[in-house]
Amino acid sequence: MPDDILIRNFCIIAHIDHGKSTLADRLLERTGAITQREMNAQFLDDMDLEKERGITIKASAVTVSYTHPGTGQKYMLNLIDTPGHVDFHYEVAKALQACEGALLLCDATQGVQAQTVANAYAAIDADLEIIPVINKVDLPSARPDAVAEEMEQVLGIDALACVPISAKTGIGIDELLKAIAEKLPAPAGSSDAPLQALIFDSKYDDYRGVVVYVRVINGRLIRGQKIRMMGKNTIYAITDLGKFMPKAKPVESIGAGEVGFIIANIKTIQDVTIGDTVTDSAAPAAEPLPGYRPPKQMVFCDFYPGADTEYTQLRDALEKLRLNDSSFTFEPETSDALGFGFRCGFLGLLHMEIVQERLEREHKIEVIQTAPTVPYEVVTSDGTVKMIDSASELPDPSALLEIREPMIRASIIVPAKNIGDVSKLCQDRRGVYKKTEFITTDRVIIEYEMPLAEVIFDFFDKLKTVTQGYGTLDYDLLGFKVDDLVKMDILVAGDKISALSLIVHKTKADSRGRAIIKKLKQEISRHLFEISIQAAVGSRVIARETVSALRKDVTSKCYGGDISRKRKLLEKQKEGKKRMKQVGRVEIPQKAFMAILEPGD
Amino acid sequence: MTTAADENRLERRLAQADSAAGISFAALPKTGPAPVDAVYVHVPFCSTKCHYCDFYSLAGHLDEVDAYLDALKREAALQVHHFGRPRPETIFIGGGTPTLLNPAELERLMAILHESIDMSRLNEFTVEANPNTFDAPRARVLKAAGVNRISCGAQSFVKSELQTLQRDHDPENVPLAFEIARAAGIENLNVDLIFGIPGQTLESWVYSLDRALALAGGGPDHLSCYSLIYESNTAMTARLNRGEFTPIDEDLELALFEHVYRRLRDAGYQRYEVSNYARPGRECRHNLHYWKGGQWLAWGPSAAAHVAGWRWKNVTNLTHYLAALQEKDPQVPATQMERLSTRRRAGELAVFWLRLAEGLNYAEFHRIAGLDARPVLERVLKNYAELGFVSLTPTAARLEEKAVVVSNRILTDVVDAF
Ligand SMILES: Nc1nc2c(ncn2[C@@H]2O[C@H](COP(=O)(O)OP(=O)(O)OP(=O)(O)O)[C@@H](O)[C@H]2O)c(=O)[nH]1
Ligand code: SF4
Ligand SMILES: [Mg+2]
DSSP states (O other), X not given: OOTTEEEXXXXXXXXXXXXXXXXXXXXXXXXXXXXXXXXXXXXXXXXHHHHHHTSOOSOEEEEEEEEOTTTOOEXXXXXXXXXXXXXXXXXXXXXXXXXXXXXXXXXXXXXXXXHHHHHHHHHHHTTOEEEEEEEOTTSTTOOHHHHHXXXXXXXXXXXXXXXXXXXXXXXXHHHHHHHHHHHSOOOOOOTTSOOEEEEXXXXXXXXXXXXXXXXXXXXXXXXXXXXXXXXTTEEEEOXXXXXXXXXXXXXXEEETTOEEEEEOOOOOGGGOOTTOEEEESSSOOSSOOOOOOOOOOOEEEEEXXXXXXXXXXXXXXXXXHHHHOTXXXXXXXXXXXXXXXXXXXXXXXXXXHHHHHHHHHHHOOOEEEOOOBOOEEEEETTSOEEXXXXXXXXXOGGGEEEEEEEEEXXXXXEEGGGHHHHHHHHHHTTOEEEEEEEEXXXXXXXXXXXXXXXXXXTHHHHHHHHTTTOOEEXXXXXXXXXXXXXXXXXXXXXXXXXXXXXXXXXXXXXXXXXXXXXXXXXXXXXXXXXXXXXXXXXXXXXXXXXXXXOOOOOOOOOOTTOXXXXXXXXXXXXHHXXXXXXXXXXXXXXXXXXXXXXXXX | OOOHHHHHHHHHHHHHHHHHTTOOOOOOOOOOSOOOSEEEEEEOEESSOOTTXXXXXXXXXXXXXXXXXXXXXXXXXXXXXXXXXXXOSEEEEEESOXXXXXXXXXXXXXXXXXXXXXXXXOOEEEEEEOGGGOOHHHHHHHHHHTOOEEEEEEEOSOHHHHHHHTOOSOTTHHHHHHHHHHHTTOOEEEEEEEEOOTTOOHHHHHHHHHHHHTSTTTSOSEEEEXXXXXXXXXXXXXXXXXXXXXXOOHHHHHHHHHHHHHHHHHTTOEEEETTEEESTTOSOHHHHHHHTTOOEEEESTTOEEEETTEEEEEOSOHHHHHHHTOSSSOOOXXXXXXXXXXXXXXXXXXXXXXXXXXXXEHHHHHHHHSSOOHHHHHHHHHHHHHTTSEEEOSSEEEEOGGGGGGHHHHHHHHHTOO
């Protein structure tokens, strides 16, 4: 790249829905990377799932050119749009590591929210230069000055430094671009040093193999070059290099400080790991880059192959998907009821849902999913401590000393008038109060220590309800703590279904048990015989329901000679049955394996 | 409520849409001369449309009967040319309401059949009759043509129930129709009844059944008792969705179903199929061909045929039917042509066969389907046998009496088991 072009690497971070992807649209447009005609809203949210849900799930990096109107200086801007949802914080963490600067966005009507705080601290920790941006100033209810004050009060950011913009109408975008050019530092590396390129993402392409997304820290990538993956110690020759601008554009080389992708006919998926360093195989760097701290999976569930899916197909699909999302894990698992499958770990419930949907859409794989759980630490009588991520892994009660559950620090931002409701909610969820801080006279940050299991499933919905939608939540993990936890088993027609076992707090066993059993009763269709469903702790049955026997299912109709019609009807009925799993004589629908999500309150 | 005029307009619109789309028909399978067991003829005219009905029929349109008969004649000729002159054991003329045709038209229909069909092997010749369109002149025409079985759609003997179904006859037409048939010397008579009609009670059902059993000639020889089914695209379903009535509850429907069985058994009728009851020897042979893998030709719009492993269905639209069978260059209006794989066909056959009280005889099944059902059925029916719903012997599989009301549940496991 010619020396007179300066590079700026930055990411856009914010609370969910504060307008990151919309700002990216304006930056693409204003720098001429795409024309207004090519533009559709949230251009970088290119996954169907992102469009449908209106949220960003994956960070995307693009390169655009910018000329400073005052100085005439040319810049190459590498920007990364990040997701706001707490489940995808790992994407933000990765993006921060590939940048020198961050645009910290805050909605001018909503003010500082839980992930504004969390992301701001993450950027500060990563030593990034922050440009505070107040977005949505076009809205009548916008109060940019007050929100700038909040930023200063809560985050220690200079209120006067805030750039007011509207990502929707384009107000302030020119000023913001100037600030990016003037305030953000240039990358530090040197194109002459030995090659070190950080792999921050990848995806599988059926024709071209693995596409590897990198940020070059030092040295230069050149087409034809022989490269080495330092972690895996494998060598490949670069067949193509490119950049997203935002359309993929082939380039001959990528120098220090730049972002792009490598194609090297990589067919072995396992050879590429996110966070690994690419170097030149002839003149390698002495050290790999620090890489990424692996994320901690906090929600676990099983995926089993569903109707018309084979175990090996599921495995291949999981491997390919993991290339594009390194934050979930999977390990082989078997169950009496469901056969061969995988125990999978996710960063949160939404993350789990997204992975499942991506398997379905991108890989046409249907899975049966068991209900999610948090991990636990168990201490056995011989003193060993073991992590388990499923109730079925619990040792025999006689050998079990204690069960410890993951604890979090929850930071909840709510209107002051809701303090009472939120406190009650947290206490119901076994929370321990820590402190309250006022952001303004009418908004507070409340901190509680709570068991993760009480927060992860439906706490957020409840919080939204009691705060009329104004409450936001962020949390981080504190560690594991012992409590009165017991294992609850579910028996269907007398058979214990291990995939339905769960760990619950003793005081909540009865209500959870009843709720689960009731749900199962709705899900399990009537059979030719009566089916009992029970919840039990040890040998004590705490809830029981019965699915009465099917009494009538007969077609008494004249079809004449149109035999096919009746056959097709039965075949259709049979299709429905394929989504069932046979446990003993009972057919349990796939959905029922999620029944233990019923909160029971 | 949809009127006949609405229906006709809709019909015409659909026909126009289809012909604009250049609808094309499937060629008949190249089987060469094919022996058949049965011939079905569909007459697509009714006086009004009953609200539960999803058979293909038009209300009115009687001015098109001649054109229909012309087309039917050509269709029969094409098929005779293609498969050879059929020599069936049974003929069934259904609809629609065949007896809506006037005696002269009926006579012409009979002539067409006699022209195209070798009657030398025929032992059952059924015509469906609606109680209010059946009279002595028509009966004479039918009798003279060799018809020996009349199937009479009584449905109910309770006026209000007939009204709910929007049947256009009066209960008292039925005994009359029976007397006419018997007087004309037609021996073998069936009535169709429907249970599960909104507003029906056990008492009213007992009454209807008793009235049916008291019909001329010591009662009918055969009864078909169907439960009311809310098919999509019927007026009945639309009314249900509008909340005009509530369907009867499951317990009552079960009680009605059980009553038929007991009452008819006590009166000397055997349930030989889920919905069909007969005096010994009076089972409907035509239907048995359908259920036991027989082969049949089918003429008229919407009629479904099965020949040499091929199934097809004629276009469900009179206008298209007529268009296909024009004088110049007529073609068979076949659609939905399918040839089932041996396994798929075996599943289908087993399902229908198991609905028969006699059960599925493995040897006979093997002869027709070309494969051994025993290992398959023993595998999928084992659980049910243990629960007493199915009897499995070395030679046959049979649903037990108590399994009939839940037979779909069991048969869904059979349909794709092969
Ligand atoms: N009025 C107004 N609406 C805006 C502005 N910026 C974004 N929005 C709207 O805010 C909503 C969220 O915008 P996004 O750009 O998807 O937000 P995001 O921060 O990328 O969201 P996540 O990726 O899910 O965290 C959309 O409906 C946008 O149209 C703005 O400046 N003014
Ligand atoms: S008479 Fe028969 S074919 Fe005609 S509308 Fe009524 S039920 Fe349907
Ligand atoms: Mg976004």
